[in-house]
Amino acid sequence: MGMEKLYLENIIDHFKHPRNYGVVENADIQHHDHNPLCGDDISITIKIDRGKISDVKFQGHGCAISQASASMLTEKIKGKNIGDVKGIKSDDVIKLLGIPLSPLRMKCALLGFQVMTAGISKHKYGLREHGI
Amino acid sequence: MAKWQAYGAKNMNAKKDFPILKRRINGKEIAYLDNAATTQKPKCVLDAMDDYYTMHNANIHRGIYKISEEATEMYEKAHENAGRFVDAGFQEMVFTRNTTESINLVAYSLLPEFQKGDEIVLSRMEHHSNLVPWQHVAKMSGARLKYIELLEDGSIDMESAKKAISRKTKLVSIAHMSNVLGTINDAREIGRIAHSNGAMIMVDGAQSVPHFQISVKKLDCDFLAFSAHKMLGPTGIGCLYGKKEILEGMRPFLYGGEMIREVSYESAKFNELPWKFEAGTQNIAGAIGFDRAIGYLRSIGMDNIRDHGKMILAYATRRLSEIEGLRIIGNSRHKGSIISFDFRGIPPHDMAAILDAEGICIRAGHHCAMPLMKYLGVNGTSRASFYIYNTKEDADRIANGIEKGRKLFKV
Structure with a gap:
């Protein structure tokens, strides 16, 4: 596979200029995980306001695919209803990237999504307190 | 330079002995630069193993029939040659699965000897295989782990070594050549410090034994561990050298068939060296393939291999140093042909993927040395490691x- 197909301009752009990068203060959800195989590392913090993701930020390091994917994901979920976010599937994240991925790179591409999903499910009890 | 050309020509021939190097990846010839992980196998090694299974397959040391006698002879010849390769006696060379198992053998066998107050000294550059077994020993026995610090260029700080090793030290275990930094450590001098403090010295030779001539007698180490698959042999076979008088006093590591002389329902008498440490049916084909690999290396000559390694390291270091934004990690004057690097703006995993598209195989990540990565302040590195079949052209590629990656990432 030609590398131009993997490293699309869009992906390089998200990698070099990550959107929603950092930490949300007083976050309702925070979660971190890493991929021991290649050292990708991502933390996500989310603020919930009346059932909506009012703010989301991510932080981490690792390959361009893992970081760009997390960046795109934060753009997708920001302002969305938490119920809708729970409905996001891994395929949707792959579509977001829009590139063919080997099984190895799939792990990189989905790390941010896994961190988000785990964070949300870990805090579902907390979310209920917020009236969801 | 004349020597480079002389060996360069010979080296071009080496490539033809390795069927896998004829493969094309993405339409391109393979430039295999992950030799610190494992090396490719020449056809003669594959043929030797095939011949054993095809013509001589039988269990060793018991069959009273022709093919078992042949298999036993082939296996014992492999033992003899593996020992001779590092200047060890027949009884001092034990076959294991790999370097990791060799280190575990020593760790588990000596575990009951360690107690609270004892110290085990390692360096900051150890591979997980020479780190985690000792963490286990420390945890089980109450012994303490101590680390020898590194200098800026990725070499051992000998002053730190002298401080870390004391009368409390029971064992020092150290990489002879770092799989990340390429540094070749003065294992002999570290061993001398260990011995003068009454401690034993174990040398992790996984990276060094494939690259230059080693004599355990000259090195004066108590143990040396290495793997066949990093020196053109098959996976699943490795070596542990141990001084005879030390091995004789050690408990077996694995118990069962073959490692015994006499067994009753109540007890067992163990077999003589080296078989005391080889329980169960061994990796016979692996040993035979390894024997052939040793023969192949000897036919080239370890001094030629070291010269070739030095020359390709010098050439590749120069080529990579010319690249703006690239930083070589590990700049010791004493290095084997391993180059770890960091390239500003392209993470190691992406670097490896970009090079893969060009048919170039390198390694990216922590290289089984996570504490070292943290010590160096990096999340991972890209690593190119060279062996006898690599050419200047591979370094150019x-x-x-x-440079292609730079364009793609616009850095």
Whole structure:
């Protein structure tokens, strides 16, 4: 596979200029995980306001695919209803990237999504307190 | 330079002995630069194993029939040659699965000897295989782990070594050549410090034994561990050298068939060296393939291999140093042909993927040395490691591949 197909301009752009990068203060959800195989590392913090993701930020390091994917994901979920976010599937994240991925790179591409999903499910009890 | 050309010509021939190097990846010839992980196998090694299974397959040391006698003879010849390769006696060379198992053998066998107050000294550059077994020993026995610090260039700080090793030290275990930094450590001098403090010295030779001539007698180490698959042999076979008088006093590691002389329902008498440490049916084909690999290496000559390694390291270092934004990690004057690097703006995993598209195989990540990565302040590195079949052209290709990556990532 030609590398131009993997490293699309869009992906390089998200990698070099990550959107929603950092930490949300007083976050309702925070979660971190890493991929021991290649050292990708991502933390996500989310603020919930009346059932909506009012703010989301991510932080981490690792390959361009893992970081760009997390960046795109934060753009997708920001302002969305938490119920809708729970409905996001891994395929949707792959579509977001829009590139063919080997099984190895799939792990990189989905790390941010896994961190988000785990964070949300870990805090579902907390979310209920917020009236969801 | 004359020597480079002389060996360069010979080296071009080496490539033809390795069927896998004829493969094309993405339409391109393979430039295999992950030799610190495992090396490719020449056809003669594959043939030797095939011949054993095809013509001589039988269990060793018991069959009273022709093919078992042949298999036993082939296996014992492998033992003898593996020992001779590092200047060890027949009884001092034990076959294991790999370096990791060799280190575990020593760790588990000596575990009951360690107690609270004892110290085990390692360096900051150890591979997980020479780190985690000792963490286990420390945890089980109450012994303490101590680390020898590194200098800026990625070499051992000998002053730190002298401080870390004391009368409390029971064992020092150290990489002879770092799989990340390429540094070749003065294992002999560290061993001398260990011995003068009454401690034993174990040398992790996984990276060094494939690259230059080693004599355990000259090195004066108590143990040396290495793997066949990093020196053109098959996976699943490795070596542990141990001084005879030390091995004789050690408990077996694995118990069962073959490692015994006499067994009753109540007890067992163990077999003589080296078989005391080889329980169960062994990796016979692996040993035979390894024997052939040793023969192949000897036919080239370890001094030629070291010369070739030095020359390709010098050439590749120069080519990579010319690349703006690239930083070589590990700049000791004493290095084997391993180059770890960091390239500003392209993470190691992406670097490896970009080079893969060019048919170039390198390694990216922590290289089984996570504490070292943290010590160096990096999340991972890209690593190119060279062996006898690599040419200047391979070094040029990686340099060109990195430039392609720069364009792709616009850095």
